[in-house]
Amino acid sequence: DSGVTQTPKHLITATGQRVTLRCSPRSGDLSVYWYQQSLDQGLQFLIHYYNGEERAKGNILERFSAQQFPDLHSELNLSSLELGDSALYFCASNPRGPDEKLFFGSGTQLSVL
Amino acid sequence: GQQVMQIPQYQHVQEGEDFTTYCNSSTTLSNIQWYKQRPGGHPVFLIQLVKSGEVKKQKRLTFQFGEAKKNSSLHITATQTTDVGTYFCAGSSGSRLTFGEGTQLTVNP
Numbered sequence: 332d333s334g335v336t337q338t339p340k341h342l343i344t345a346t347g348q349r350v351t352l353r354c355s356p357r358s359g360d361l362s363v364y365w366y367q368q369s370l371d372q373g374l375q376f377l378i379h380y381y382n383g384e385e386r387a388k389g390n391i392l393e394r395f396s397a398q399q400f401p402d403l404h405s406e407l408n409l410s411s412l413e414l415g416d417s418a419l420y421f422c423a424s425n426p427r428g429p430d431e432k433l434f435f436g437s438g439t440q441l442s443v444l
Numbered sequence: 445g446q447q448v449m450q451i452p453q454y455q456h457v458q459e460g461e462d463f464t465t466y467c468n469s470s471t472t473l474s475n476i477q478w479y480k481q482r483p484g485g486h487p488v489f490l491i492q493l494v495k496s497g498e499v500k501k502q503k504r505l506t507f508q509f510g511e512a513k514k515n516s517s518l519h520i521t522a523t524q525t526t527d528v529g530t531y532f533c534a535g536s537s538g539s540r541l542t543f544g545e546g547t548q549l550t551v552n553p
Contacts, residue, residue: 430475430538435486
């Protein structure tokens with residue numbers, strides 16, 4: 332158990348809908364990262380938050396947004412969903428920044444039908 | 445932007461054979477990390493290399509970081525069925541961690 336909690340584990344929705352993925356980092360970790368993994372693909376970096384502030388943005392679509400709350404949990408909002416958004420979304424955390432190892436959650440499997 | 449390329453994409457070996465995956469970055473890295481993702485699982489941290497030319501070993505796994513800090517390799521000696529999974533390198537530039545595409549290893553018993 333990495334200590335990073337992601338909910339829900341599975342999400343099935345329809346095109347055009349909006350969903351929210353939630354992540355609770357390890358106790359004490361200030362950094363939260365979101366990654367997207369499509370079938371048999373690598374890990375595409377979406378966004379990094381540190382102590383509530385956005386620190387780096389990767390290949391995140393304009394339809395996607397994220398935030399980190401004062402209690403350090405994070406949410407990834409995906410809107411106007413398309414079939415191609417179907418993927419495994421991972422959250423990871425670490426104490427400070429990208430120079431440290433990441434602890435990954437178990438992921439949220441999103442299926443857009 | 446920073447790119448991290450990893451080869452091969454797939455590797456099938458017989459149990460007992462050796463396995464190597466290679467990672468190359470388009471930019472000089474501050475460190476490189478390696479992760480393993482078992483089928484149906486999440487990535488799990490294996491090791492971090494920081495120094496130029498660094499070599500680290502974990503039992504049958506040997507990790508190397510290139511002199512220019514732009515490439516790295518992971519070598520597994522005498523693979524076992526428990527080594528099955530996808531191995532990812534991830535290069536850190538200080539501001540972000542970029543993952544390679546991963547090498548999916550299958551081991552035939």
